[in-house]
Amino acid sequence: MDWSVLWSNRDLYASGLWSTVELSAAAIAACTLLGLVIAAIRTSRIPVLAQLARCYLEVFRGTPLLVQMLFIYFGAAYLGIGNISVFGAALLALTLFQGAYVAEIFRSGIEAVPRGQWEAARVLGLSRVQTFGTVILPQTRAIVLPPLVGQYLSLVKDTSIAVVIGYAELLREGQAIVDRDGHPGMAYLAIAVLYFVICSPLSVVVRRMERKAVTA
Amino acid sequence: MITKSPMERTPPTTAQVALSGVHKRFGDLEVLKGVDIEVGSGEVVVLIGASGSGKSTLLRIMCDLERADRGEVWVNGVPLHDRRRAPEIFGHVGMVFQQFNLFPHRTALGNVTLALLKVRKISRKAADERGREALARVGLADKADAYPAQLSGGQQQRVAIARALAMDPAVMFFDEPTSALDPELVGEVTGVMRSLADEGMTMVVVTHEMRFARDTADHVVFMDGGVVLEQGTPERVFGSPAEARTQQFLHRVLDT
Numbered sequence: 222m223d224w225s226v227l228w229s230n231r232d233l234y235a236s237g238l239w240s241t242v243e244l245s246a247a248a249i250a251a252c253t254l255l256g257l258v259i260a261a262i263r264t265s266r267i268p269v270l271a272q273l274a275r276c277y278l279e280v281f282r283g284t285p286l287l288v289q290m291l292f293i294y295f296g297a298a299y300l301g302i303g304n305i306s307v308f309g310a311a312l313l314a315l316t317l318f319q320g321a322y323v324a325e326i327f328r329s330g331i332e333a334v335p336r337g338q339w340e341a342a343r344v345l346g347l348s349r350v351q352t353f354g355t356v357i358l359p360q361t362r363a364i365v366l367p368p369l370v371g372q373y374l375s376l377v378k379d380t381s382i383a384v385v386i387g388y389a390e391l392l393r394e395g396q397a398i399v400d401r402d403g404h405p406g407m408a409y410l411a412i413a414v415l416y417f418v419i420c421s422p423l424s425v426v427v428r429r430m431e432r433k434a435v436t437a
Numbered sequence: 438m439i440t441k442s443p444m445e446r447t448p449p450t451t452a453q454v455a456l457s458g459v460h461k462r463f464g465d466l467e468v469l470k471g472v473d474i475e476v477g478s479g480e481v482v483v484l485i486g487a488s489g490s491g492k493s494t495l496l497r498i499m500c501d502l503e504r505a506d507r508g509e510v511w512v513n514g515v516p517l518h519d520r521r522r523a524p525e526i527f528g529h530v531g532m533v534f535q536q537f538n539l540f541p542h543r544t545a546l547g548n549v550t551l552a553l554l555k556v557r558k559i560s561r562k563a564a565d566e567r568g569r570e571a572l573a574r575v576g577l578a579d580k581a582d583a584y585p586a587q588l589s590g591g592q593q594q595r596v597a598i599a600r601a602l603a604m605d606p607a608v609m610f611f612d613e614p615t616s617a618l619d620p621e622l623v624g625e626v627t628g629v630m631r632s633l634a635d636e637g638m639t640m641v642v643v644t645h646e647m648r649f650a651r652d653t654a655d656h657v658v659f660m661d662g663g664v665v666l667e668q669g670t671p672e673r674v675f676g677s678p679a680e681a682r683t684q685q686f687l688h689r690v691l692d693t
Contacts, residue, residue: 341538341597344500345552345604346528355555359542 227411230398237394238415244308244390245377245419248315252376253369255316256323261353263324264331274324281321287382290314294386311383319376326368330361370427374420381416391415452511453478453608453639454499459508461494468494470663471508476608476656481640483650483671486660487686492643495660496612499641500532513607528556531601531609535616537593539585545572545596546581549603557604571603572596575629591622595629602633609633611642627653647690651675659683 227234262274281289294310297303305313334357342352381392395412399405454476461469468491476482484492497503499512501523510517512530517523540548549568553559559567572578575595585593594614601609611630615623627649634640634653644650650657650671657674659667659682667674667683678684 335536335538337534337536337538338540340502341532341534341540341600342552344502344527344530344532345600346556347552351555355551356540360540 226398226402226404226407230402233394233398234391234411234415237389237391237412238419240389240394241377241380241391241416242419244311244315244380244383244388247312248319248376248380249373251312251316252319252323255320256327259320259324260327260331263328265349277317278321278324281317286314286318286379287385289318290382290386293317307383307386307388310386311380311388315376315379315383319372319379322372323369326365326372327361330365331357333364334360366430367427370423370430374423374427377420377423378416450475450511451478452476453480453513454641455509455511456495456499456505457509459495459498459505459510461491461498461503461506468663469498469505472660472663472665474658474665476639476641478639479637480655481634481638481642481653482656482658483654484641484643484658484660485645485647485650485686486666490660491663492660493612496610496641496643499608500530500610501526502532528552528604529607531598531604531606533594533597533601533609533611533614535613537585537590537597537617539593539597539600541585544582544584545577545588545599548585548596549600552600552604567603568599571599574602574632575599576625589622590618591625594618594626598626598629598633608639608641611640611644613643613645615644615646645690647675647687659686661686 259274259277262270263278265271290311293314294305294307297305297310338356338360339352342356347356380390383390384393384396387393391412395408399408402408452475454474456472456474459469459472460467472491472495474482474495484495486492494503498505498510498517501517504520504523505518508518512526515522515526515529517526540551543551546565546568549571550561550564553564553567554561557564569578569581572581575598577592577595577599580588580592580596583592585596588596598609598614614630615626618626623646627646630640630642630649631653642649642654652671654671657668657671658665659674659678659680661680661682667678667680674683675687678687
């Protein structure tokens with residue numbers, strides 16, 4: 222084993238790691254927001270909107286992320302989005318794909334809250350939005366958080382798919398290093414370790430929450 | 438521009454609650470078949486009747502949790518039969534549910550102050566003050582920081598009453614407020630309701646507590662099969678019920 226190959230390429234690994242973290246963080250924030258909005262629409266049963274939300278879910282859960290990303294990046298011209306950046310396309314695809322799963326997680330949490338909570342808030346004069354934010358959402362926390370963090374974990378790993386449209390994330394940088402210096406075994410091991418480093422804090426959080434949920 | 442008849446624009450009476458010709462069906466089931474009820478200011482009206490007689494539905498119509506299919510519903514001067522104006526009622530009436538429906542993630546005080554903060558938009562300090570007053574009225578001043586799960590059923594229901602009271606409601610509705618309670622906890626809740634009645638609160642109560650109906654109601658309404666079969670003072674309805682169905686019902690509930 223020649224460890225020096227890793228060390229001499231530390232800048233590439235670092236910049237790949239940073240790109241992956243950046244994309245992950247942005248996609249986590251965006252898909253959570255999207256998921257919340259879609260879940261709120263789905264549970265509101267507002268006629269046309271609720272059906273549209275359902276269509277969105279079916280489409281984005283029923284097709285591979287890889288295809289979605291390629292379509293968004295290369296199809297952007299057809300769709301009239303014009304010059305979408307590689308980062309923008311990767312972020313959009315990850316957000317739409319993961320947002321569909323996050324929406325279903327939030328929906329199951331929202332539906333677990335008894336209807337009486339909505340009714341009590343309504344008679345007190347709270348608006349639907351106020352009720353959602355101050356009464357319903359806080360009660361979904363225990364149900365929603367563990368699967369939500371699980372979804373974030375899969376999102377972090379899914380960022381590696383952005384390699385196909387040329388986003389210079391961790392895997393891409395790793396491949397560049399292999400092309401130049403060889404030692405693929407070593408390089409890919411290093412990449413796996415770095416993904417693990419990003420994911421493990423999230424895993425620890427989930428485990429702690431699950432333990433809490435059991436004792437609560 | 439739609440012109441409205443004078444009947445639709447102003448309440449027909451000075452009563453706090455006035456229902457006329459109220460019909461309601463759920464699918465094939467006709468739950469209310471033309472109900473007229475009036476509740477005057479400061480009056481305590483108790484609705485009694487077998488389960489399925491439509492009394493809970495009637496109460497839910499009075500606070501716009503259900504909407505009547507036909508008929509007029511006036512509560513505190515708001516025409517609930519007018520879809521656009523109906524939401525004006527929210528925040529001005531109190532509803533106490535059988536299952537309490539307290540917000541489990543908020544303390545007793547947090548439950549009582551939520552609508553003061555979000556709907557009345559008063560300061561946190563003023564809300565806490567009013568919230569503590571409301572909790573004191575139901576005898577729970579010392580439980581302000583307890584979460585619902587830490588309270589007994591009777592205490593939870595009293596917090597729910599305080600939550601409604603804090604909004605200074607024009608009318609309080611009670612939907613079987615003691616039905617989910619252990620028998621030994623019923624008294625503390627009916628006790629609070631009795632003191633509200635003594636203070637002059639306008640109340641409409643659906644209950645199976647016949648003792649409460651007998652000694653607190655100004656007016657008892659017996660419902661059967663979606664209509665008001667008989668009504669009057671408690672002395673009249675309990676003492677000399679005119680209808681056979683009323684006699685049967687009272688016989689059954691008073692014997693047990």
